[in-house]
Amino acid sequence: MTHEDYKELLAAKALTALDAADARALTTHLEGCADCQSEMVELSEAAALLAYQAEPLEPSTKVREQILASVRAEVQTASRSDRVSPGVSQRDRNVLSFERPARNIWSSLGSFGALAATLAFVALIIGLAVLWQKNRTMQSELARLKAEMKQTQTQRDRERAMGELLTSPDGHMAKLAGTNVAPGAQAMLAYDKSGHAMLMAKGLPSAPEGMAYQLWYIKDNKKMPGKVFTPDAAGNGMLEDQIPAVARDAAVFAITLEPKSGVQVPTGSIYLLSSS
Amino acid sequence: MSLGVQLESAERSDVELLHAVARGDEAALARLYDAYRVILFGLLVRILNSREEAEDILQDVFIQVWRRAKDFDEKRGRPFTWLVTLARSRAIDRLRQLGARQRLATGAAQEHTEMVSDALSDTIRVAQRETVQQALAELPEEQRNTLVLAYFDGLTQSEIAAKLNAPLGTIKTRMRSGMIKLRALFGKQLENFG
Numbered sequence: 001m002t003h004e005d006y007k008e009l010l011a012a013k014a015l016t017a018l019d020a021a022d023a024r025a026l027t028t029h030l031e032g033c034a035d036c037q038s039e040m041v042e043l044s045e046a047a048a049l050l051a052y053q054a055e056p057l058e059p060s061t062k063v064r065e066q067i068l069a070s071v072r073a074e075v076q077t078a079s080r081s082d083r084v085s086p087g088v089s090q091r092d093r094n095v096l097s098f099e100r101p102a103r104n105i106w107s108s109l110g111s112f113g114a115l116a117a118t119l120a121f122v123a124l125i126i127g128l129a130v131l132w133q134k135n136r137t138m139q140s141e142l143a144r145l146k147a148e149m150k151q152t153q154t155q156r157d158r159e160r161a162m163g164e165l166l167t168s169p170d171g172h173m174a175k176l177a178g179t180n181v182a183p184g185a186q187a188m189l190a191y192d193k194s195g196h197a198m199l200m201a202k203g204l205p206s207a208p209e210g211m212a213y214q215l216w217y218i219k220d221n222k223k224m225p226g227k228v229f230t231p232d233a234a235g236n237g238m239l240e241d242q243i244p245a246v247a248r249d250a251a252v253f254a255i256t257l258e259p260k261s262g263v264q265v266p267t268g269s270i271y272l273l274s275s276s
Numbered sequence: 277m278s279l280g281v282q283l284e285s286a287e288r289s290d291v292e293l294l295h296a297v298a299r300g301d302e303a304a305l306a307r308l309y310d311a312y313r314v315i316l317f318g319l320l321v322r323i324l325n326s327r328e329e330a331e332d333i334l335q336d337v338f339i340q341v342w343r344r345a346k347d348f349d350e351k352r353g354r355p356f357t358w359l360v361t362l363a364r365s366r367a368i369d370r371l372r373q374l375g376a377r378q379r380l381a382t383g384a385a386q387e388h389t390e391m392v393s394d395a396l397s398d399t400i401r402v403a404q405r406e407t408v409q410q411a412l413a414e415l416p417e418e419q420r421n422t423l424v425l426a427y428f429d430g431l432t433q434s435e436i437a438a439k440l441n442a443p444l445g446t447i448k449t450r451m452r453s454g455m456i457k458l459r460a461l462f463g464k465q466l467e468n469f470g
Binding site: 008010011012014015016017018019022041042043044045046047048049050051052053054055056057058059060062063064066067068070071072074075160163164166171172173174175274275 | 306313316319321327330339340343353360363404407409452454456459
């Protein structure tokens with residue numbers, strides 16, 4: 001394709017009307033062509049104004065309330081996560097300070113007689129034992145908090161990555177609904193033109209021992225295996241995967257319960273399914 | 277104050293609001309929502325033909341605005357364009373998932389229409405709407421139909437060609453010619469607002 005050929009595609013891209021192959025080709029060209037980028041901005045501005053052609057309508061008041069409630073929940077989650085750090089520092093300081101009383105007791109040993117020295121020694125041993133136990137408890141608590149922080153951070157990183165996928169110009173989203181074996185389950189799969197995909201699922205039943213949920217890409221009745229994941233105790237699960245090139249357009253996505261190592265051909269029940 | 281000055285002032289204000297949202301200002305998000313909910317919801321209902329689906333997407337759009345406001349770059353377009361592009365992209369994804377089923381459900385979405393009461397917003401919106409309608413009216417019918425099928429029905433060029441039983445090359449030409457003409461007409465008429 002020549003530069004002029006790509007320019008011919010810009011108007012259709014502004015209207016999101018390009019067919020998949022043209023869209024992929026133009027996205028690559030746009031990354032390195034300032035001239036096309038500039039025209040793309042102008043055409044997008046014009047396309048956006050077409051929104052005024054639609055009749056203005058008032059949404060119900062609950063939408064505003066729900067948006068603000070979601071945002072507040074995110075803020076609270078973030079601030080809880082931020083508050084963990086000072087607490088951990090304090091615990092660190094506590095752990096390191098336990099040697100001081102030991103030194104004080106040893107330094108006073110010479111001022112008393114043998115009995116006093118023995119009592120002091122016993123007291124020291126008891127004190128050290130108590131402090132050692134306390135130290136172990138704190139170390140354990142510290143490890144737990146660090147793991148929790150890491151998990152929270154990972155969750156936030158994944159949510160951020162999913163948000164980036166959804167808002168990228170070539171981002172797509174597919175919703176998966178629970179089937180009759182998991183009517184309360186739902187999931188969202190976001191992916192881009194490169195096939196980079198992220199799945200967020202909720203409401204899934206716990207996977208039995210040795211089992212996990214596996215993602216499938218279905219195109220023309222051909223079932224291509226994706227990765228496996230295990231939901232947490234609340235039934236939430238996340239997964240990052242690469243969609244096979246052949247399955248990126250008009251594919252159906254499904255999630256089945258399979259052996260934990262994953263299988264090449266689905267054997268279990270379908271728990272979540274996208275519309276075709 | 278002229279309408280043109282009001283529009284320019286509103287856009288400056290929107291950029292500031294988006295910057296405030298990026299800093300975590302919930303009130304700024306609420307103001308953006310209040311400013312654009314009516315036009316965006318109207319657009320979403322027109323595309324999806326369902327108030328319920330449109331409210332779902334509208335909520336999703338503003339949560340994305342909250343998370344992604346820091347990515348907004350005013351050099352790459354106006355806040356309005358950013359919001360409309362985000363909303364339309366989500367709606368068309370949903371439409372393509374729903375398929376033809378949703379497209380048949382015409383009319384039901386219009387039952388509970390409530391118009392907004394803010395006089396200044398109404399004035400700006402009515403003026404913008406008239407501009408867009410005038411511009412569209414100046415296009416040849418086949419170009420106008422092609423743009424509407426793409427913009428509001430979410431059809432690709434191939435799908436439009438099949439629907440209109442026209443060669444794909446013809447659809448591509450109509451779409452590009454129509455958009456270039458619209459861009460020129462919008463530019464000219466928006467200048468006249470001042």
